Amino acid sequence: xxxxIPFSPAPxxxxxxxxxxxxxxxxxxxxxxxxGHLDPQFxxxxxxxxEMLRSVFLTKNLLTFxxxxxxxxxxxxCLVNLLEPGDKVTICVKGFFGLRIVDMAQRLGAQVNVLEQxxxxxxxxxxxxxxxxxxxPKLLAIVQAETSTGAWQPIExxxxxxxxxDTLLMVDAVTALGCVPVRVDDWxxxxxxxxxxxxxxxxxxxxxxxxxxxxxxxxxKRRSKVPNWYLDLSLIRRYLTxxxxxxxxxxxxxxxxxxxxxxxxxxxxxxxxWERHQHNHRALKAGLQAMGLTYTAQEGHQLPQLNAVRxxxxxxxxxxxxxxxEEFGIEVGGGLGELKGKAWRIGLMGxxxxxxxxxxALAALEQVLTKLGAKVPPGAGVAAANQVYLA
Amino acid sequence: xxxxIPFSPAPxxxxxxxxxxxxxxxxxxxxxxxxGHLDPQFxxxxxxxxEMLRSVFLTKNLLTFxxxxxxxxxxxxCLVNLLEPGDKVTICVKGFFGLRIVDMAQRLGAQVNVLEQxxxxxxxxxxxxxxxxxxxPKLLAIVQAETSTGAWQPIExxxxxxxxxDTLLMVDAVTALGCVPVRVDDWxxxxxxxxxxxxxxxxxxxxxxxxxxxxxxxxxKRRSKVPNWYLDLSLIRRYLTxxxxxxxxxxxxxxxxxxxxxxxxxxxxxxxxWERHQHNHRALKAGLQAMGLTYTAQEGHQLPQLNAVRxxxxxxxxxxxxxxxEEFGIEVGGGLGELKGKAWRIGLMGxxxxxxxxxxALAALEQVLTKLGAKVPPGAGVAAANQVYLA
Numbered sequence: 001x002x003x004x005i006p007f008s009p010a011p012x013x014x015x016x017x018x019x020x021x022x023x024x025x026x027x028x029x030x031x032x033x034x035x036g037h038l039d040p041q042f043x044x045x046x047x048x049x050x051e052m053l054r055s056v057f058l059t060k061n062l063l064t065f066x067x068x069x070x071x072x073x074x075x076x077x078c079l080v081n082l083l084e085p086g087d088k089v090t091i092c093v094k095g096f097f098g099l100r101i102v103d104m105a106q107r108l109g110a111q112v113n114v115l116e117q118x119x120x121x122x123x124x125x126x127x128x129x130x131x132x133x134x135x136x137p138k139l140l141a142i143v144q145a146e147t148s149t150g151a152w153q154p155i156e157x158x159x160x161x162x163x164x165x166d167t168l169l170m171v172d173a174v175t176a177l178g179c180v181p182v183r184v185d186d187w188x189x190x191x192x193x194x195x196x197x198x199x200x201x202x203x204x205x206x207x208x209x210x211x212x213x214x215x216x217x218x219x220x221k222r223r224s225k226v227p228n229w230y231l232d233l234s235l236i237r238r239y240l241t242x243x244x245x246x247x248x249x250x251x252x253x254x255x256x257x258x259x260x261x262x263x264x265x266x267x268x269x270x271x272x273x274w275e276r277h278q279h280n281h282r283a284l285k286a287g288l289q290a291m292g293l294t295y296t297a298q299e300g301h302q303l304p305q306l307n308a309v310r311x312x313x314x315x316x317x318x319x320x321x322x323x324x325x326e327e328f329g330i331e332v333g334g335g336l337g338e339l340k341g342k343a344w345r346i347g348l349m350g351x352x353x354x355x356x357x358x359x360x361a362l363a364a365l366e367q368v369l370t371k372l373g374a375k376v377p378p379g380a381g382v383a384a385a386n387q388v389y390l391a
Numbered sequence: 392x393x394x395x396i397p398f399s400p401a402p403x404x405x406x407x408x409x410x411x412x413x414x415x416x417x418x419x420x421x422x423x424x425x426x427g428h429l430d431p432q433f434x435x436x437x438x439x440x441x442e443m444l445r446s447v448f449l450t451k452n453l454l455t456f457x458x459x460x461x462x463x464x465x466x467x468x469c470l471v472n473l474l475e476p477g478d479k480v481t482i483c484v485k486g487f488f489g490l491r492i493v494d495m496a497q498r499l500g501a502q503v504n505v506l507e508q509x510x511x512x513x514x515x516x517x518x519x520x521x522x523x524x525x526x527x528p529k530l531l532a533i534v535q536a537e538t539s540t541g542a543w544q545p546i547e548x549x550x551x552x553x554x555x556x557d558t559l560l561m562v563d564a565v566t567a568l569g570c571v572p573v574r575v576d577d578w579x580x581x582x583x584x585x586x587x588x589x590x591x592x593x594x595x596x597x598x599x600x601x602x603x604x605x606x607x608x609x610x611x612k613r614r615s616k617v618p619n620w621y622l623d624l625s626l627i628r629r630y631l632t633x634x635x636x637x638x639x640x641x642x643x644x645x646x647x648x649x650x651x652x653x654x655x656x657x658x659x660x661x662x663x664x665w666e667r668h669q670h671n672h673r674a675l676k677a678g679l680q681a682m683g684l685t686y687t688a689q690e691g692h693q694l695p696q697l698n699a700v701r702x703x704x705x706x707x708x709x710x711x712x713x714x715x716x717e718e719f720g721i722e723v724g725g726g727l728g729e730l731k732g733k734a735w736r737i738g739l740m741g742x743x744x745x746x747x748x749x750x751x752a753l754a755a756l757e758q759v760l761t762k763l764g765a766k767v768p769p770g771a772g773v774a775a776a777n778q779v780y781l782a
Contacts, residue, residue: 022425071639
């Protein structure tokens with residue numbers, strides 16, 4: 001083979017469902033020379049990362065750390081440590097990632113009960129209560145921010161409800177953490193996972209997780225070894241929180257990135273960050289609606305960081321995304337599952353949730369939609385967004 | 392909590408069992424802004440990484456790519472895709488990492504047969520032949536470069552031997568790839584895994600794997616789904632080699648690093664690189680022996696990239712490693728398992744296999760050993776190494 005030249009891609013603005021652009025300081029942190037994974041300096045960094053993750057998850061949970069793989073491995077970590085063959089689990093499915101939880105749980109030999117909701121809508125707590133009463137599962141799993149539809153599931157009272165029935169609550173916060181409130185202790189969440197490449201403003205490669213004392217107790221009562229060695233928390237917790245017993249070699253550079261990403265979040269402040277995401281979302285939404293676009297998620301439950309909108313009739317999905325990418329360097333996401341070919345997903349996550357990004361996105365969308373034959377009132381998108389910013 | 396300041400560690404020279412220092416060009420490549428994981432530019436990079444991995448593994452295997460986790464996840468990928476409950480597997484154990492394979496295989500419900508060899512020694516092929524004849528396992532697993540002892544297992548003829556008995560050959564090349572010859576096709580290896588942070592000169596976080604058509608056939612004949620979703624090759628191969636069906640979000644930046652690391656290897660040339668590792672090893676070994684140190688691995692089977700030596704009587708393990716780290720910024724590895732407290736493991740891997748590193752390591756070791764009460768002939772280590780270089 002001929003040896004490729006060094007990689008030097010054309011620049012992009014990542015407004016899809018993730019990865020989102022990493023903060024420039026995070027990228028710079030990744031140039032830091034390596035340390036050994038047992039170097040005292042690196043152990044200190046890992047302790048700081050755990051401490052900062054607790055602050056971002058709003059929890060005191062001892063078992064709070066990044067799993068050394070991407071977000072979906074965080075999902076699998078929760079399931080494989082909490083479920084044994086025959087265990088009952090109720091999974092709330094309202095989009096693509098709920099289905100993924102079902103797939104994983106079935107592979108573990110769990111008795112899976114699926115609660116279904118129309119894609120784009122959220123679950124009513126009464127429906128979940130009835131199901132818990134009937135099924136009394138060991139675990140209930142739900143996605144807080146459904147990446148495939150942009151729907152924002154309220155989960156504030158779900159932990160308390162689950163505990164009435166002695167059920168553990170597992171929450172998917174992959175697209176939520178760092179963008180919208182996630183209060184692990186207040187909301188009594190027992191197992192939660194996220195990723196590094198969305199609200200935390202880092203590259204993909206790590207999956208922060210956290211487990212309540214209730215969840216830890218359930219793990220300690222297991223009758224069988226965790227079938228998955230790499231994600232076995234009984235090994236990982238010894239490595240990361242107690243006697244440093246060697247498990248795997250931590251991804252050093254990814255943890256440098258996480259350190260800087262978490263630092264930036266805490267410097268900004270969680271409340272300020274959530275409000276920033278809301279503010280830029282309101283501007284983007286005003287602009288999209290002024291251009292005639294409608295959201296796939298139900299009103300009142302739309303995620304600020306992931307704006308999924310229906311593609312206007314007659315506009316070609318692939319052609320539109322290609323034009324955005326090639327002419328403006330802007331990536332937006334296509335639809336997943338039921339929404340394939342029918343929706344675009346516009347992310348405003350972490351570093352990318354800012355006015356300059358909102359205005360550029362609307363201006364570029366206007367040009368692309370017009371070229372592809374949609375009737376878009378000229379200038380309306382940007383004008384509506386500016387109205388929000390000027391208010 | 393108080394927010395930590397940006398991380399800025401004291402510099403290190405990583406001469407342990409890995410991570411080894413990444414090449415400076417690799418670190419620079421990690422500052423490249425992110426791309427979406429389905430961006431045409433990123434797909435091109437992933438294709439190049441697969442192509443370059445094939446060149447480095449010396450294989451035509453279609454299923455050759457990096458798993459999105461560290462080396463041990465590469466080990467688990469091979470096992471979880473090739474073994475089903477009840478399958479017979481023979482595992483050759485001559486150190487810590489052989490034991491890890493046993494642990495993983497047992498979790499999968501395989502019938503595990505262990506072949507044991509003294510730590511530091513290698514297996515004789517006749518012993519393996521007898522076992523294969525008796526057991527007729529589906530899979531035989533062996534570590535080529537045992538990281539815990541520094542022993543170099545010959546595997547050139549093992550593939551052919553395994554195939555006589557219809558057994559698949561799985562090889563652990565975590566510490567081998569990029570340092571010593573690994574010829575997947577010539578040696579008829581069916582499943583092989585490595586890591587990014589040793590011979591490939593990148594940070595930890597990826598596990599390159601490769602599977603022969605025989606191994607693929609065995610996967611396609613499975614009676615059950617792979618229990619581990621994240622490492623299920625039937626999903627990953629669709630994502631990476633055929634229809635780009637979304638599986639997980641690839642670690643973008645780690646793959647930038649791998650691209651640059653592999654490029655540098657191919658620019659240097661595999662044969663030149665292997666010879667470089669040998670040359671610097673000969674110099675280091677001459678120096679260590681002149682200082683009275685002895686290898687833990689048997690003569691004739693010592694890895695050039697991992698020099699495990701017995702700590703001289705009376706010298707304290709922890710004190711010695713601490714002094715090297717604090718006074719010279721040099722990290723060497725302690726002993727694992729049976730060799731805990733008894734050996735130091737000195738890595739000369741990838742970028743760090745060079746004369747400047749050898750001379751500094753010997754000079755610093757002389758000072759540390761002398762301070763800790765060992766009788767070391769002054770200047771003998773460096774003189775012996777220089778003799779090799781000047782020859």
